[in-house]
Structures are given as C-alpha cells and as structure tokens.
Amino acid sequence: MLFLILSIICSVTVGVLFKFSRNYNVSNTQIVASNYVFALVFCYLFFSPDLNAVGTTAPWGIYITIGVLLPSIFLFLAASIKHMGIVKTDAAQRLSLFIPILAAWLIFKENFNMLKIAALLVGFPALLLILAKPSQNTENKWVYPLAVLLGFGLIDILFKQIALNTRLPYTTSLFVVFGIALLIMVAAVIYELTISKVPLNIRNILFGGLVGIFNFGNILFYLKAHQAFVQNPSTVFAGMNMGVIIIGSLVGILIFKEKLTKMNFAGLFLALIAIILIVISQTI
Numbered sequence: 001m002l003f004l005i006l007s008i009i010c011s012v013t014v015g016v017l018f019k020f021s022r023n024y025n026v027s028n029t030q031i032v033a034s035n036y037v038f039a040l041v042f043c044y045l046f047f048s049p050d051l052n053a054v055g056t057t058a059p060w061g062i063y064i065t066i067g068v069l070l071p072s073i074f075l076f077l078a079a080s081i082k083h084m085g086i087v088k089t090d091a092a093q094r095l096s097l098f099i100p101i102l103a104a105w106l107i108f109k110e111n112f113n114m115l116k117i118a119a120l121l122v123g124f125p126a127l128l129l130i131l132a133k134p135s136q137n138t139e140n141k142w143v144y145p146l147a148v149l150l151g152f153g154l155i156d157i158l159f160k161q162i163a164l165n166t167r168l169p170y171t172t173s174l175f176v177v178f179g180i181a182l183l184i185m186v187a188a189v190i191y192e193l194t195i196s197k198v199p200l201n202i203r204n205i206l207f208g209g210l211v212g213i214f215n216f217g218n219i220l221f222y223l224k225a226h227q228a229f230v231q232n233p234s235t236v237f238a239g240m241n242m243g244v245i246i247i248g249s250l251v252g253i254l255i256f257k258e259k260l261t262k263m264n265f266a267g268l269f270l271a272l273i274a275i276i277l278i279v280i281s282q283t284i
Helices: 002-023 028-047 058-083 086-095 096-104 114-131 143-163 170-196 203-230 233-256 260-280
Strands: none
Touching: 002 058, 002 086, 002 203, 002 233, 028 086, 028 170, 028 203, 058 086, 058 143, 058 170, 086 114, 086 143, 086 233, 086 260, 096 114, 096 143, 096 233, 114 143, 114 260, 143 170, 203 233, 233 260
C-alpha cells in the first residue's frame, strides 16, 4: 500500500510543480525537456535497460508515436493546469482511462458487460460537469484538459501494445520512449533559442529536474505497487485513479483556492463512481 500512496503523491506533485512554476517567468518547453533528462537517468539507474535487445524487431512505429505524444501532451498538461487548475486537469487525466476501454470495445472487439457500459454512461457526463465553468477567463480553455484526456488515453493504448511485446522488457521500451521524447524536446528548445530567442534559464532546469524526479517516481512506485498486489491489480488501478482525483482535488481547493461549482463537485463524484464501476467490472 505504501508504494501506491507514494505513486499517488508523485503524480499529484507533478501538477503542483507546474502550478507553482506559473508564478515565475519559465519556459514549459525547457521544463519538459529537463524532465526527460532526469527521467532517462533514473530509468537507466533503476531499471538497467537491455539496450542490446533493441533492434529492428522493436516496435519502432509505436516507440516514435509515443515519443512524440508524451512531451506534446505534457505541454498541454502544463497549459491545462495554468488555465483550468489542478482539480480539473487531474480528473481529465484520470478519466482518460475510458479511451482505451472504448478502443478495446470498438477496435479490439473485447466483450463488454453491463458494468462497463454503465461506467461509460456515467463517465461522459462526469467529464462535462467537471469541465463546466461559466467564467469568461476560461472560455475555450476546456480544449487543454480535453487534449490531456485524449492524449493520455491514446498513450495508454500504445503502452498496452508495447506491454504485449514479450521480446523486450517493458522497462527497456520505456527507456527508448523517454529517449525519443528527449530528442523531440531538445529540438523544441533549440527552436525556442534560435527562432523565439527564449534564453536557457537555470530555473527551468531546476523545475524540470523536480518534475522528472516525481514523474519517474510515479512510474517506479506504480510498477512496484502492481508487483506488491500481483494477485489483485484492480486494487492498484482503483487506488491510483481515485487517489489522484481525491488528493488532487483537496490540494487544488485547499492550497491553491481553486473555485469549483456544484456542477464540478457533482462531476468529480460521478467520476469516482465511474472508476468504481470499471474496477468491479474487471473482477467478474
């Protein structure tokens, strides 16, 4: 249970760091790039990836797609936290679990039971209620958490495809994906330096380092939690998604004084119900 709690804390802390960073003149591009430097180093130290096993048989198409999507969605995550807050962004990220569920049903023809259908029927209005905010300064800003939801959902589908590849350890694939993401972000930073004239700043690197540490910590402890609950993975699945929504909401409301309407609270409640239905559906 400790690993699961630590994973939840690390996940929420990433959002908190992006929330704090908006008080400074920072470049999210440089932060995300630095994040992958630290994530790569920790991935190499903790997982000892077998890079010799990576060859032409590796799913490079999936690697490259995830490598491009990950940093792109990370930037949308930062923008969503800035414009919509931690509460709504964390909820949108966790509700992204419905994307692979829909894919399993529509694309991979997985059998669906009534509980999964009920979860989807509850999940979609939950998302609409969570993102609803009659405020002029957030007009059209819902596109950011929506991009987070769709992006993380697609990434989840692709990572599941990597997990099915028995020729390569999952952690080795993760290292390769991080490497591709870093290359993408280095190119973005060079573009900023040369075209947009955004200078390198040590503050960005420090924020990026912290994001990288907690981002990797989230992955590490999540994997360890699955190892600890190997006979009951649904416990980890439920605990992680519900924990991030609840803790993220408390942090956003109590620490950052984010304003939520009754509709938003109703959406958060429905989101938790939807996750519970998904977990129960996987146990029968």
